[in-house]
Amino acid sequence: MSASPLLHRRHALALAAALALSLGLGACGGSSSSPDTPAAPAGLGQAETAPVADESSVLPFVDYAATNVRGDGCHATLATNAGVRVLQGMLDLWTPATLLVDAGVTAAATADCPAIDAYTGNGMDGTARNAAVLDANVAYAATVTTARTEAQAEAAYYDDRRGKGYSVTDGLGPLTAAWRSAAQQTTTITSIPADATSQKYDDGGNNTGVGSSGGNTGFGSVVDFVNNVGTNASTEPAKRFYKYARPWRWSSSVVVAPTLVPAKGSPAYTDGGFPSGHTAEAVRDALAMAYVMPERFQELVARALELGDNRILAGMHSPLDVIGGRILGQASAVGNLYAATPETRAAAYRQAHTALMAATGSSDWNAFYAYAHSGSGDRFADSAAVKAAAIKRLTYDFAAIATTGKTAQVPKGAEVLLETRLPYLSAEQRRVVLKTTAIGSGYPALDDAEGYGRLNLVAAADGYGAFNGDVAVTMDAALGGFNAADTWKNDIAGAGLLSKDGSGSLTLAGANRYSGGTLLKAGTLVAGSAGAFGSGDVYASGGTLRAAQAGTLQLGGKLTLLSGSTLQLALGGAGQGRVAVADRLTLDGATLELSFASGFKPAVGDTLVLLSVGKVQGRFDRVSIAGATGELRYEDGRVLLKITG
CATH class of the missing domain: 2.160.20 (Pectate Lyase C-like)
Incomplete structure (x- = not known):
């Protein structure tokens, strides 16, 4: 016979009383x-969304990334080249000199772009559409290069002469040594030679390391993954289209670091400043690394922005050059990560974690995460300071010149960047994170139609902004x-x-x-x-x-x-x-x-x-x-x- 409800209640009350007594409460x-x-x-009662821009008027970079071919430099236009198109905010500030092409020679006839490019100007013969911004751009470079410290000059030298893939790996902090060992990365730029002021030294190392075809079975897929973000990612077509000179050509007040004077390019018409190629490569490499190692996502992005900043401190680039490099680097990373299959992305992520967890003796993910943030010399350890530095390096103190307060647009496919950093969110939610952490509108060259210019990936690594x-x-x-x-x-x-x-x-x-x-x-x-x-x-x-x-x-x-x-x-x-x-x-x-x-x-x-x-x-x-x-x-x-x- 079953017990009565009253007995059940008395039993429950007795247990509750015993529990209270045992706790001394x-x-x-x-x-x-x-x-x-x-x-x-x-x-x-409803979720926010971040829809892709109307594709009838905005051609998504991810769908046209293959048009950004290095040999297209002589013929690239806004209509034909995605790399040129994503940077068209520059045209609000600057109209480049007319590109003249020998009508008798076609791109199919030769892969040597300069041979059919009749432009022989100096990159300063275009037309300023916003002289105040362009003057401020060069003045910024002059100010920071004349106030440059010895430590800044040294950092600028290493980021100029080393492979960019090698340089940005120190954004991994305590994981840097393990990554470089697993990737078999090398550099020959280990110090600044005494004669660097008169002799140019190139890095004889292997930049990102040894891939799977080189026999790196334990980390080769990761190296391949990083290398693949460089597909159709050249800055050369955009440089030849925009024809905007390096800052030291604009003003003698811009002081190139003495150890980098031998690296100054010549002639001017083949040595454009906008966009910065070093910055673009550093950004796309760092984003690929951040995808497979999201434990250091924010720090890797910050390191890429630091490398871009060092290009200004070197005297080699202006803020607008670096902004352009960041935009194209982000677009190239999105285009290539978006094109990779989910299986390819997942395999690179797994291999990176298997190798580095073993190398660091981490028994589980919690231990690995703790190790990744355990370095006392980690210059990216202060998240608030990193975010503040990022804001400066995204806008470079430019004042807004267009409408402020506009809702941010998120590029098609950009949510892939946060796929491993915020894996518990949906793709649409990750897009909203990018939308709500974007920088404000109206800044020079940053209001591109797709939204790459306003992305703040350092902030996005910390979740929603609103x-x-x-x-x-x-x-x-x-x-x-x-x-x-x-x-x-x-x-x-x-x-x-x-x-x-x-x-x-x-x-x-x-x-x-x-x-x-x-x-x-x-x-x-x-x-x-x-x-x-x-x-x-x-x-x-x-x-x-x-x-x-x-x-x-x-x-x-x-x-x-x-x-x-x-x-x-x-x-x-x-x-x-x-x-x-x-x-x-x-x-x-x-x-x-x-x-x-x-x-x-x-x-x-x-x-x-x-x-x-x-x-x-x-x-x-x-x-x-x-x-x-x-x-x-x-x-x-x-x-x-x-x-x-």
Whole structure:
């Protein structure tokens, strides 16, 4: 015969009482009861999108990348060459001298482009359409080269003379040595020769390393993957189309680094400045490396931007040259990654991780990630500083010259760049990340129709910049890597709702301002800053909500914790691990887990404020304290813990 409902209830109450006693807990201030539970935040009711530009008027680079052929330099036009077309923002500033071609010689007759290119000008014989911007462009180069330090001159020399693929690998930080060893990368530029001021030295190394055809069975597919982003990626057609001179030709105030004077090109008509070829190659190589090693995504992109900046410090290029190189480098990387099969991309990712995890003795991904960020000499370790430097290197202090505040356009296929860095997002969501982290509109040469100029990939590596629609994230910890745990560090704006589901853990670490609310369904959602959850309501129907910031977590709306949800607080000094709720705290079947931060040990008899709220409804059903016993108290506007042992 089955037990009666009354016996079931008595048994449950007895278990609950035993649990409370075992924890040394009391519940003062009233008994637990089912509160009038608020509704979950509704958000905007729709997700944001980032549609591709109208292809009837904008030809996507990814569909026409094959037109950017190096030998096309004499005939490349906006209509025929994708590399020229993606840089056409330059035409708002500069009209190049007319390209004259011997009508009797065709491209098919010879692959020697200069032989059929009748242009013999100096790259300064075009027409300035915005003299103020062009003057500022050269003046910037003059300013930084006359103030250049010895350390900057040395860095500029290495980035000029070494293979670009070799140079950008130091963006891998603690993983650099393991990567170079696995790739079998070499360089012959290991120091600056005493006679470098009079003798040009070329790198006799192998740049990106040894590929699969060279017998590199353990890392060859990775090297091939990096090399393939250079397909149809030449800057030569664009250089010959735009015919814009290097800064030292424009002004004698631009001082080329003495050790690089022997590397100055001649004649002028074959030595264009726009776009920077070094920058373009560094950017596309770094993006391929970042795809297979997303643990260092932000740092690799930052290293490529640094290399571009070093081209200006060298005196070899102007800011506009470097901006053009970045745009074309990004487009080339997208075009080639987009064209690669998912299987090819996945195989390169797997091989990179298999080799480097073994080389670093990493037992799992968490250990590998920790190793990748363990170097004391890592100059890209400060994420905030890296992001600030990136903004400067994307815009170079130019003032806006066109409409500001325009919604960013995202290039077709650009979402592939974030495929391994944000693997738990959909392709459309990754496009929205690129859209919401893009730099502002109106800057010189950056408002290209596809949107390459405004991409800020350093910021995109830190997740959304705004919730302009509702964002639903499902993370599967079983898939490992960033699927299991990730952190968004941007300051998120917008009126949308964040909904977190799945078994993985997501940390929000920015000074967030989004107002649509936060809904936790499963897994772990971590507050890594005082304003992590913006100004809306926080509603947990399941999962674990963790306050991990140094100070008090500030919630601008209601906090609702339902059955199946857990609130974790790690208490410390100066308000660490506490929560301030502007409106109502509603508890209906939730669990509270308390611990103490390292170095913080309250004394018996101390009373700690855990939550300060507008109003408390309900009680925690289960409470645990690591390392102490205590009594939980509920008062008007506060939830307290008195330490009893």
